[in-house]
Every structure is written in C-alpha cells, then in structure tokens.
Amino acid sequence: MSGLPGAGTSPGLGEASDLKFPLGAKFREPLTEARFQRLFGGTNEHQATRAEPRSSRLCRRWRRLASACSGPGAWRLLRARLPPLRWLPHYRWRAWLLGDAVAGVTVGIVHVPQGMAFALLTSVPPVFGLYTSFFPVLIYTLLGTGRHLSTGTFAVLSLMTGSAVERLVPEPLGGNLSGIEREQLDAQRVGSAAALAFGSGALMLGMFALQLGVLSTFLSEPVVKALTSGAALHVLVSQLPSLLGLPLPRQIGCFSLFKTLAAVLTALPRSSPAELTISALSLALLVPVKELNVRFRDKLPTPIPGEIVMVLLASVLCFTSSLDTRYVSDSGCAEWRIKINGLLLDCSHALHLMSCFPTHLSRPVVWLQVLEDSLLVALVITFAVQPPLGPPSIAGQDRLPIDSNQELLRNGISNLISSLFSCFPNSATLATTSLLVDAGGNTQLAGLFSCIVVLSVLLWLGPFFYYLPKAVLACINISSMRQMFFQMQELPQLWRISRMDFAVWMVTWVAVVILSVDLGLAVGVVFSMMTVVCRTQRVQCLALGLAEGTELYRPLEESHKLLKVPGLCILRYPTPLYFGTRGQFRRILEWHLGLGEGRKETPKLDGPPDAVAEPVRVVVLDCSGITFADAAGAREVVQLARRCRDAGIHLLLAQCNASVLGTLTQAGLLDRVTPEQLFVSVQDAAAHALERLEPTGPKTCTV
C-alpha cells in the first residue's frame, strides 16, 4: 500500500473499459515466497518466544510443577490449587456477605427437595440425595474456581447412575420384599452408586493428570441442549409410575422409554387414586409457583420456595390424615417411602452400608461393569455437564473464565471424597447456578450457607419427611425439568441460523430418546464431528476474476462485471486439504482445468464460447483458505503439479501459509514445482501469469 500512491489517480471505477490492458499493468516486481524471504529476512529471535496464550500448555505445566519445589513456587501452586487462598483475603465482608447469605440459603432450600427427588432417579433412598447436596457443596466451596458455580445433584447424571445401579443391583423378580430385604437391597444400591462416584472421580483425576479437559471443546451447544432436553423426557417417563402409584420395575437399556410407557399404559387401570390425587395437587401447586417465579423474576427478592413448602405440607398432611394408611394398604408401596428416620444421621449405618459395598463388588465382572459405567459418568461430566456452565451460558453472561482442567480436578476430587460419604455422582448444575446468580450470590462462600441449610434439615427436619409420599418427589422431578423442555422453543431460531446445527440437535435428541443418555451423547458427539468434516467438504472452489479499477480478485459468480483473461484460471480453494477433501479437490481441479477423463465429455459451461476454445495455460491456486494440509492432501497437490506439468499447464501457488508449505515440501512438492512458482499473493501470481501469457497478446473479455 505504501508503495502505491499512484493508485489514487486511477480512472473512476466505471470507466475501466477503456483500459486496453487492465490486467497486465505491472504494479511492482511479482514477489515469490523465496524472494520475500530474502528481502525481509528470517524470524527474529526475540519475537519467537512470544507465544499464544494456550500453546504448549502441558509443557508449561510441567515447568510449573518443577518450579513448585522451591518455596515461592510451592506457595503459588497452593494458591492455584486452593482457590480460597486467592479470594478469601480479598473478600469484601460488608458488600458481599449479605448477598452470599441470602443466595446460599435460597439455593440450600432448593437443594433439599431436589436432592431427595433426584435420589429417586438414582434408585437410592432420598436421604442420600441430601448427603449429595451437602458434601460436594462443602468441597466445592474449598476447591471451586467459578465464583458462581453451584454443585450438587444433577438430573442427567442421576438418571444415568440410576440405570447403572439397577443393572448392577436388579430388583428381585418376586416384587414384594420384606423390610430387611428392602434395606439390604437399598444398601447394595447405595454402595453401587457410591462406587460409581468413586470410580468416576478417580477417572476424572486421571483425565486431569493428562490435561484432557480440552475434550470438552468437542461438544457443541446443540448436542448439550438436545441431550438435556432428551434426558428431561426420560425423567418425565421414568417418574410416571411413581406419579400414578404403580409399583413397576424400572426399565433400563435401549428403548427403555418406550418399554416404560408400554408398561404404564397396560398398568394404568391399577393406578392408585390416592397417589393420583397427591400428584395432581402437587403439580397444581408447583407449576404455577414456578411460572410465577419465572414471570416475576426481577420483582421477587428471592424465588418462592414452592418445593420445600410442598414437601413440608405433604409430610404434615400425610402424618395427620388418614390418607396415609388408605393408600399404603391400597398400593402396597409402604416400602417406597422415605426411610429417612432409620438412616438419618446414623453415621455408623452409613459406614455399614459402605462395608456392604466391597463384598457386593468382589466379582471381577462387576468391577468391569462399574469401571465401564464410571467411565461413562466421568465422560458425561467432562463433556456435557461442564461446557454449558462454561463459556456459552454463564461465563458468557458474567465474563468468568472457567478453566476446564481445573473443573475436572474439582469434579474429580468432589466425587472421590463425597463417595466415601455414600454420595452418588454429582457435578455443577445449571439450574442452581443461575438461581445463585439471580439471588445475588457473589462468591463461593454462598455454598457454605447452602451447606448449613442442608445440614439443619439433616439434623432437625428429617423426621418430618418420614411420611413424604414418593409421588411428591416425582412431581418435583418433573417440574424441575420444565426449563429443559422449553429449550425446544429455540429450535426455529436454530433452523434459521444453521441447518447443520439443527440437524445435530435432532439427531442427538432422537438418539437420546430412543437409545439412552450415554449412547445418545456418543451419537451426538460423533455426528457433530461428522458435520465439521462435512462442512469442510461442502465449501465451493471459486474461480476468481479481477474487479476493474481495483486490485481485488473476487469470485466470478458474485458479479458479471469481473474480468477474466483467457488461458488464465485463478482458483480459490477455501478449505483445509486433508483426507476428507482430497477427492473433491482433485475432482474440482480436473473439472476447472479440463484434465482427466472428463475432458472431452463435459464441455465447460462457464463463459462465452471463445473462452472455451482457449484452453487453460496458467492456473493460479489461491491457498489462503487452506488452513492446514495432511499427508494425503499434500500428495494430492504434488500429483496435481505433476499432471499440470504433463498437460503443459503452468501451476502457480499463492499465499500458502507456513505450515501448509512445510507439509507440501515434506511431501515432495519442490520436486515438481520450482520455488519461482510460489507467490506471496494472488496479485503477484497473476502478474507473473500475465507476463507469461503476454507474447500471445491477451484479449480481455468481460465474463
């Protein structure tokens, strides 16, 4: 630009037609890559040290670990790994404490019924849901980096864990169990769920050691949304038996949704009127309260705690009324009630449960099964639970950078430690996190207040929940899934912005609904990776022409006022060149250059007939869009160079980036092409091409 002051005096853009030789005007000596290197020298050393923020992170990590042996290094590492040391000294007690207390108590009040309800999904007694709402929250307060993240029970995880638990400890065929048998069964299930939490925690720590948090970038937003939306449908259907008071065994594996629906439909006449009434009343209370909370979100200081009110109300009602005995004797579901009394606060009991767990898991087959399920849980936490809490939704609103590896460590430790207290797999959750933000929480200290609420319930309110019917918890589960169903409303917008994303959403959702949550996630991730590969393949190769009066080369199909010189073909191939696009690259270039078998059969349709008569003599390949090349793609370019040479076509490459040039050189491009054929820009290459074509007297034609 600096060397081109004369351009300002060029004729007006419309008058270019009286230029005799518009393309041949030399603006300066065309620069090849080699000449550019000679003129502008190599890289300077002091700049080479300047790295992008995330390059060679593993390398830096090791250096950091090594430096941790020194005193200040150890303190830095401790500060990095124990976040309270960083934020607690800066805590503004007056400004933040009230907000944290209010938000913490609000979230705690939500945690109590939700924890008990999600325990139902996990097929363990509800008190373990309370445990899972207590220990991980406490651990997170000590280790979490995201100021606003709230951790605890999570529906998708509970659903998955529940399926795994039912597979490990199936319901006996007989159906009706005595109290002691039921307790033993529950103990085994609690042990299995804790084993899954332990296993997934250990695996997540292993993934942290390998810095695999980067895996979460493989997950696209449509996959996460479709997954949660599909899981919500699973939750809804799995709660139907409890809602209707039908003592049906839980269906697991593929097609479980349809199996459950069929079982419910056939058993519908046997549904208990008492529990139907309870369900109807609960939903009639919960749904409007939730609606009110959403509608008057800005006006209410804290949301109305509908769930806990309902839980208390139902417990007290069942305790005082005769309703209790009636429906228990009807449906025989006394065992399904919460055994909160017997288990609560009985730490020795919890330890007893834990001791059941190794004896049950002694067989290697079971170990393998637990390992497999743990891996699935760990992957779901890494993949699906983390990112929606990361960049797109929360951090996007509040600009909080979340380090996915730190979160992996945090989730790993949280699951590992809490599993020793009979907790089931847990993770940060979107619902309580946004609640925490809305209620004015400022730091992780809010978690401490949540813990206090849950602990007081565990200590003093427990006995009241003895008479809580299962149907109430089922209603809480269903109403907590409400938001996830509403995600479907975004589908039309998604369709408008990107058909591909819409397809990913639909495929994932269908796979989750028909198969299962874990398989559906796998299908979604693989499919969304396939769409990326597809998108690199769908890009068109464009023939470029010169915009008169400028030095710009633009796609010919954009405008009919662009100039094209006969015998010169300028092509832009704007996509990575690798195994997936290799075949297309060859086909398209054959087509444009008239190489290969199709030469005679397919006359070219573009341009006037005289352009067809003149064969391509020079081709400029604009490589600015080729972001990377692999071995197969590089070989394709080398082969193209060979074929061009055989066909008497002069091939010029323009604007290759450094890594692509490296790969091409490794594949042997310079055996076919001289360095004089590599140019720094399309303009330079075109100028050189016109010099070659000049002797024959080029006729310019407006295509």
Add this chain to the structure above:
Amino acid sequence: MSGLPGAGTSPGLGEASDLKFPLGAKFREPLTEARFQRLFGGTNEHQATRAEPRSSRLCRRWRRLASACSGPGAWRLLRARLPPLRWLPHYRWRAWLLGDAVAGVTVGIVHVPQGMAFALLTSVPPVFGLYTSFFPVLIYTLLGTGRHLSTGTFAVLSLMTGSAVERLVPEPLGGNLSGIEREQLDAQRVGSAAALAFGSGALMLGMFALQLGVLSTFLSEPVVKALTSGAALHVLVSQLPSLLGLPLPRQIGCFSLFKTLAAVLTALPRSSPAELTISALSLALLVPVKELNVRFRDKLPTPIPGEIVMVLLASVLCFTSSLDTRYVSDSGCAEWRIKINGLLLDCSHALHLMSCFPTHLSRPVVWLQVLEDSLLVALVITFAVQPPLGPPSIAGQDRLPIDSNQELLRNGISNLISSLFSCFPNSATLATTSLLVDAGGNTQLAGLFSCIVVLSVLLWLGPFFYYLPKAVLACINISSMRQMFFQMQELPQLWRISRMDFAVWMVTWVAVVILSVDLGLAVGVVFSMMTVVCRTQRVQCLALGLAEGTELYRPLEESHKLLKVPGLCILRYPTPLYFGTRGQFRRILEWHLGLGEGRKETPKLDGPPDAVAEPVRVVVLDCSGITFADAAGAREVVQLARRCRDAGIHLLLAQCNASVLGTLTQAGLLDRVTPEQLFVSVQDAAAHALERLEPTGPKTCTV
C-alpha cells in the same frame, strides 16, 4: 492492480524508511462490502446455474430417475446401470483380448487357493470359498465400473464374517463331532455366512438409495492401512492352530488375539509333527516364490502361481502317501478336511443348506444379531474396502475415477445375489486387482476368464482337493498377508510427513489388534475425525504487519522488518469458526486486545514498551481464513463486536466469504456493527483504520 500503475515507480524496497507516512498513503477509496456490491452489482442469473460437478447430486439423481420414464431416458439409465452396454461396443478385440485372457486366467489361478483359504477364515468348508470366487466375479463382470477391479474373497471381511459365524453357530462344547453332526454344523455356518452376505448386500443397496457412498470420504489412508495391517496380525494368529495341527476352538470378541495366543502356547506340546512338517514345507515353498514374484515383477510375464502348485502338490502327496492316515489319526482333525467331494456341484445339496438357514434363523434374537453383524460388514465394505481401491492407490496410478455410490450398488447386488448361492460376504480386493493390472488386464472381460478357471476347478479338479490338509490353506492365508505386514515399513516416512497421521495409524492399529477389526475401525474413524477437529483448533491467530514498499500484510513473527502502527491491530484468524474453536477465538482475541479479566494482570509482551503504552483502538480481523462459521462461532463474533464497542475499540472485518457473512448476519452481527465496518480486503480495512487514527498523528515504528 489495473488501477495501480503508479506502484511501479515506488522507491526501492530497501529505502522505505524515508517515507514519512507509509501506511496512510491512500491507494483508492477503501471499499466496504456494501459499496463493492453497489459498484459491481449482484450475481448475474445465467451464471448462477453453473454448478460445481458434485453439488446437489441427489437432486439431479431424482431428476434423472424421473426422466427415465421416457424412451431415451430409460436407455440412458440402462446404459448407466449396466456398464457392459457402454464398454462392450467399444471393445477392441484384437488389442485387448489376449491381455484380458492372460490376466483373467492368472487371477483365476490365484483365486482358487485363496478362496479356499479364506473360507477357512470364515469358518465354512473351503468349497464355499470357491463359490465366492465364482459368482461375485461373474456379477462384477456385468455390473462393475472400475475396469481393473477384481472382486472376490477378502481377508478382512472373511475374518469378520468368521467371528460373526462362530458367535451365531458356536462350536459345541464336546469337541469331537460325528460326521453328520459336523455336516449339520457346517450347513448352519454356511447358512449364517450367506445370511450375513444377504443382509449386508441389502443394507448396501439401502445405502446406495440414500447415496451414502460419500461416507467413504470419512476414512483416511492411515486408518485403512493400520486396519489391514492389524487384520493381518489377526489372520496370522488365528491360523496358528491350523498351522500347528491343534484342534483349538476359535476365539471371538475383544482380546481374541491374546486369548488365541495363550491357548496356542499352552497347547504347544500337543502340536502334530505331521502338520508341522507340512506347514514348514509349505512356507518354505511359498515365501521364496512370493519374494521372487515381487522382485522380478517386471521381468516375469505372469507371476509364478506358487499357491496352486502347492495345493495340487500337497493334495497328490497326501493322496498317495501314508502321511494322510497317520496325522489324521494323530490329531483327530479328519473333520477339518475339505469336504469338497460331498458338496461339490451338488446344487440340490446347496439348496438343502439354504433351507437349513431359515429354520436356524427363526428366532428374533438371532435375526437382530445377523442384522447387527450385517451392518458391520456393510460398513466395513463401504468404509474400508472401497477407498483403498479408489482414489489413493489404484485410481491414482491409472486415473480411473471410481464412483463410490456405483461401487456401493455393485457390492450390494453382488453380495445379495451371490448369497443365494451360499457365498459369504465379498468385495473388491486390492491384491487381485493389482495382480490384474500387472498381468495386463484391460477391461472387465478378464473377470470372465477368471470365472472359467474357477468353474473348471469346481467341475473337474475338485476331487483332487479332498485330501488337502488344512495346514496348507493356513500357510496360504499367512503368506497372502505378507504385503500387509510390509506396510509398517512406511511408518517412518509417515512420521516425517505428519505426526498426526502417524498417531492415527498407531491408535487404529492398537485398537484393531487389542479389540477387534470392527471396533478398531470405529475407533480409527472417530479418532481421525477428532484429529481434523484438533487441527482446526491448533492453528495460531497471527498479528499482521505491512511489508515496507509493498501492499502485503504478513505475520509479524515471520520477519522483524514488518511495520506495525500503534493503536492498530491486524489479526488473521485462519481457521473455521465453530463450536470447537470458539473458546480459543475468544481467549486469543481477549489476549490481543487486552479485553476481559486478563487485562491488568498480563501486560503484553510483544513489541517495545511504547507500543504497550498505546492501547489498541482499531482492530482489523482478517476473515479470509474463516472457511465456515456455525451458530456458536457467529455468536462469539457478535459478542466480540459488543465488547469491542463497550471498550471503545473499533472493529473492522475484512474479506469474509459469502457464507460466513450470511451466518454472521443471521446471528445478529449487523445490530452491533454497521455495514461500513465490513471491508473487501485487509488493505481496504487498514486504509480506513489509518484514516480514523490519523487525527492523533500516528508514529510509525518498526517492530
């Protein structure tokens, strides 16, 4: 370029330092996208019809199908689907017939022993290998498009089919079966293998109807090579019991390779001396002959048919000598011999076998299993068997375009029809195809000669093979895998060209060896897709500077002679912007622009201190490398625009391609950015940026 004649008179490239204002020199009015559209008009209609060769192929296909109802349309369709109608009229009898005959007979002679040997891999009696070498070849002659492709038995497929067959019809636990029981078992196995061929054929036809041949582009060359190399190891190990004369049951499923090895090692003392001798002699004959064939490939008119010589020799020897009775009585493997006499040419017998097959497959569980295995076989044929015969290896040498959908149709019909004649799954094979090319085959007619050879063996030579020991066939299997082992020699070269491809090779190979062929293929395909996604993420965002005396903007790290204006930051983000790169895009731009939380903590390390003092006021984002954007990526750009506006940074986008611009507009970019901020080139955007910066008097500094 046409409007820039003054550039030729610019000062020499070295003297640019005496230019006071190198970047501000206006070369012409900066062009925004909107102004470019006004000046150069919209797309012209007659050009819009000009499509790339493969766009909307499905659409054209339907149109073609519709036009097939007319007379000439039907003839065209018939010609397209029955290739002999295309090539037979142009057949040059004098020039081609001899070559076709020689090549056909050569390939036929190879087919006979190889078919019998691969039948062993498939766990069916060898005569069905001969059937599979006859019927599909005949069908291919009628339907194939690749002139040089040779179809028939294929080791990888046979291995997979064998595993599936053993799972469907397991060896009874007792071990020693009577003749009739053995025959019934064999009949069931033949039925199962044929059912797999039928199912995979039907599935491939379904995939053809959906035009899913494009799936084969998802497979990279390293995956195919690692797959075949790993499968060769499986073949080697699975043949060890036959080689040593050990009557061990075949291991299936994951880790089968290690299980077989362990079983062979424990049973090693029981190995039969007679079969050990036969194996040693066979290998001593086969390996040197193969070596000779490879070494004197150019000098020999046809390769030495070592396999068929050995088969005949071994049959005659066993027939005449007493060796036969001795080792049969020793190892009790009389049942393992070829029952060619009893089954050969007995069409009624074959039909009887087929009638067994529905009764055996009557249970729905078995049907599901067959369907699943058929799907795997169909996918392996589509994915793995086709591409190595397509572009990279054969077509690359001989410039034969292979239509992957036509090949899908051909493989589908071939498997479907041949399964009715008790054939097992088959496909085009690399080994015989390259043999056909080497032996001088010209057209598909060579297949007819192969058929004649196989048919004569079936008709007249069959009885001789009655006494053929299994060990000979095992040796043929092992020696036919020789080339596949040699693929490992290419590994060092692969490492040099691309580490990523090397990693794909290793991961696929390890998965194939440890797990199984089908699972290994799945792992390889998913992993190679992950590398594509990774490669799009690993690209660096580059800050650009002006090369003095030119209008070129090049990465600053390339040279220290590039110019950078304080307050102006020109960034090139050279990779697709989608869910996988979104987070990196945000992090990098925050880092470059000093946005976000890292603003105060991380002082920028690039450039001299005065450049740090001046904050970025205008940023130009060169989008030429953003080949596509999805909804998540587009939202990230919109968010960036908002944050830039909030921070008082003027954001200019340059050289967005049409589809990216469309996605960005859909995501609401124009709410944040005026059309005046979208430029057609980096040069235009930089000129505009300098106009904005001008009032403060920019100081140019050489970074």
